[in-house]
Amino acid sequence: MRIDLLTREYPPNVYGGAGVHVENLAAVLRGRVDVRVRAFGETVVEEGVTGYPDLPDLAGANPALRTFGVDLTIAADCGGADVVHSHTWYANLAGHLAGLLHGVPHVLSAHSLEPLRPWKAEQLGGGYALSSWAERTAYLGAAAVIAVSAGMREDILRSYPEVDPDKVVVVHNGIELDGWVRDENPDAVRALGIDPDRPSIVFVGRITRQKGLPYLLRAARLLPPEVQLVLCAGAPDTPEIMAEVSGLVAELSKERTGVVWIERMLPRAELCQVLSAATTFVCPSVYEPLGIVNLEAMACEAAVVGTATGGIPEVVEDGVTGRLVPIEQVQDGTGTPTDPEKFVADLAATLTEVTGDPARAREMGRAGRLRAEQHFSWDAIADRTVEVYRSVLR
Numbered sequence: 001m002r003i004d005l006l007t008r009e010y011p012p013n014v015y016g017g018a019g020v021h022v023e024n025l026a027a028v029l030r031g032r033v034d035v036r037v038r039a040f041g042e043t044v045v046e047e048g049v050t051g052y053p054d055l056p057d058l059a060g061a062n063p064a065l066r067t068f069g070v071d072l073t074i075a076a077d078c079g080g081a082d083v084v085h086s087h088t089w090y091a092n093l094a095g096h097l098a099g100l101l102h103g104v105p106h107v108l109s110a111h112s113l114e115p116l117r118p119w120k121a122e123q124l125g126g127g128y129a130l131s132s133w134a135e136r137t138a139y140l141g142a143a144a145v146i147a148v149s150a151g152m153r154e155d156i157l158r159s160y161p162e163v164d165p166d167k168v169v170v171v172h173n174g175i176e177l178d179g180w181v182r183d184e185n186p187d188a189v190r191a192l193g194i195d196p197d198r199p200s201i202v203f204v205g206r207i208t209r210q211k212g213l214p215y216l217l218r219a220a221r222l223l224p225p226e227v228q229l230v231l232c233a234g235a236p237d238t239p240e241i242m243a244e245v246s247g248l249v250a251e252l253s254k255e256r257t258g259v260v261w262i263e264r265m266l267p268r269a270e271l272c273q274v275l276s277a278a279t280t281f282v283c284p285s286v287y288e289p290l291g292i293v294n295l296e297a298m299a300c301e302a303a304v305v306g307t308a309t310g311g312i313p314e315v316v317e318d319g320v321t322g323r324l325v326p327i328e329q330v331q332d333g334t335g336t337p338t339d340p341e342k343f344v345a346d347l348a349a350t351l352t353e354v355t356g357d358p359a360r361a362r363e364m365g366r367a368g369r370l371r372a373e374q375h376f377s378w379d380a381i382a383d384r385t386v387e388v389y390r391s392v393l394r
Helices: 017-029 063-076 088-102 120-124 127-141 150-159 186-191 213-222 239-255 268-277 292-299 340-355 358-375 378-393
Strands: 002-007 034-040 049-052 083-087 106-110 144-147 168-170 200-206 228-234 259-262 280-283 303-307 322-325
Touching: 002 017, 002 088, 017 034, 017 083, 017 292, 017 378, 034 063, 034 088, 049 063, 063 088, 063 120, 063 127, 083 088, 083 378, 088 106, 088 127, 106 127, 106 378, 120 127, 144 150, 144 378, 150 168, 186 268, 200 213, 200 268, 200 292, 200 340, 213 228, 213 239, 213 340, 228 239, 228 268, 239 259, 268 292, 280 292, 280 340, 292 303, 292 358, 303 340, 303 358, 322 340, 340 358
Parallel strands: 002 034, 002 083, 034 049, 083 106, 106 144, 144 168, 200 228, 200 280, 228 259, 280 303, 303 322
Antiparallel strands: none
């Protein structure tokens, strides 16, 4: 059985959870099926992987149109596949067209949904209407839809009620346990500006509306003065969100010490050291289908404080591997808290609670590692994914 995985992100061009997912999925599938990866960007020097750069004729066009140009090129190359499997809206159109063109089933994995990310209009302008059209078309035409969490499955069926519920299955994201391990190295984190002798809260993620970073920065003003805030945050969606975050960080730095902002993408080894030094990891997202970053923190034995939204409650066991922060959200697709000040106060109170009891935080961190090992191994996810492929070929 030959599977063509279609994706925007693949090493070395990975900036988010979807890219991490595809990299690991491809690796574990190779022992089970014939896998070909078709990824956006320059040609990757790896057997079975083909890179697809933007079309020169579309240089300067809206980013969504440039994406469609790559999708057309990818779709043309999928002849001979038994199943095409696309990831995110960027590659969904390629999967849909390849399925029609070559007469094969199209499976797609849902890592996020355009209707639940209306702030993307800030980034894409009119291209947001195009990305939304491409995603909707692909979902309605897919032979199967893989949701990365039960919460994501509910979001899919609410956003696209025409989709047959029977074809939407849950296969959780996974974690490469051998690559994410606890590594306590005080000198290494000190070199990054972090004091290993002070309690610390670590955030890792892109600077985008869905990650809730502005709420975290406001909550940090309410934290005890000895607590550090470490931000491993870069790749802003827009100049506007970057300016907002920069302003909040500047204000916070005037009020307290221990605000550390690392804007570069840290190599995995360094990130493991930062996560291992954390008293707690924080995921203040207002939209998060699952959150691989939470699994990475758990694998490094960091307690996780996360928003009780999307797939986060399926990863973080409240009171066992971390704490969940309650949130009531406006039902307009933005994920905005109905009472932002209450959410900020609750987030601050929970972070204060966890950082105030380092021994309990370590206990939760160890429980998090065990949960990651027992429930989110890539081998189990690969087997379940192959079952989905077989189901659409019957």
